[in-house]
Amino acid sequence: MQLVENLIARYVRQAEPGLLTADTFALERKPLPPLREGEILIRTIYLSIDAGSRAQFDDRADYVIKAVLGKVPGSSGAVGEVVESRHRDWRSGDLLVTPHARWQLYQVAAPAAEPLLRRIDPGMGPLAMHLGALGMVGFTAYIGIFHVGRPQPGETLLVSAAAGATGALAGQFGRIAGARVVGIAGGAEKCAFVRERLGFDACIDYKAGNLDQAIRAACPQGVDVYYENVGGAIQHAAFAAMNDFGRIALCGQVGQYSGAGAQAGPNLMTAVLKRLQIQGFLAMDHLDRHATFHDSAAAWYRAGQLQHHATLTQGLENIHEAINSLMAGRNIGKQLCQVSAEPGQEFPLTAPSFTAFGPGASHR
């Protein structure tokens, strides 16, 4: 059966700095071309929303491919269900995760050309987890902790944006590595979540002020490894708390991605005086480690050592709000835009927007 229409979200109005407005995008129905040999048609269930989702509309952010006015923006991943197949290994009803997706209800993919497109075992936890703890953010955090920062048992690891997708996983991996883990997050509610649900040893609310003092109090032995996600004043305070010869895993600078203007540059003299080792990294450079990551993270999840948390925004028409949720810090864990129902699910959902998965996790 060939479906006739797709639903797409087109980028139609130049994004202004700051939060995105609904009129930046327009929903359209568009005919789908017939599948070619070797292709599959995927119904999108979840689209990954991440820091790069906003950066693609900021001309000055140079680490993502820019969205083009008049075209359909891209996403760093999707979970979906195969609804038609012209590939001998794929059947209607198969569930998969792919790192290449557009803002549309249906995606066409050629599995042979996409090595990271993977079939999902429906028995392996919730579907959304394949864009979170078992997805690219999980992989990013795994590389940043085990191959860049390398916290040792008893060392202190400090993680910024600790209640967000990457930070929450970086901290959990730090605990698995045996470190004492301290988070930085915005607001008392997020800090309670980081401590009580994720099991960090402490969490600092950077919005409460006195950040330097708060880090010193939470890290009495100083900071050995800093997992950097945000930049600006938080980065300054974290560098100042580092022990001599400390290591910094430079994962991102989310505070700079919304076109809101440059933040204070890095305090590099502190890095000189403390002889810090600073390493930027991109998870995509380490794909040879992806299979090991996936096996390890799945085993930790099964053993109850790793939790996945997600915040859902429903409907392709609300995708700008999903991005705003991330930039305004409303998300806890992995931010997703749910485009259509999981198998057997009513859509739109009446359930709350925040979901938590994993042994010990509960819904709220």
Ligand SMILES: NC(=O)c1ccc[n+]([C@@H]2O[C@H](COP(=O)([O-])OP(=O)(O)OC[C@H]3O[C@@H](n4cnc5c(N)ncnc54)[C@H](OP(=O)(O)O)[C@@H]3O)[C@@H](O)[C@H]2O)c1
């Ligand atoms: N190197 C790589 O390969 C790679 C791959 C993926 C992601 N990343 C990086 O990982 C970081 C996190 O990305 P994510 O997609 O997982 O997003 P996320 O952490 O789930 O969400 C972003 C969080 O950042 C915080 N935030 C937003 N604006 C901020 C600001 N101006 N100052 C301080 N905090 C701010 C908010 O939390 P609060 O409420 O706590 O402020 C928000 O929840 C980003 O820097 C991204 O570039 C890097």
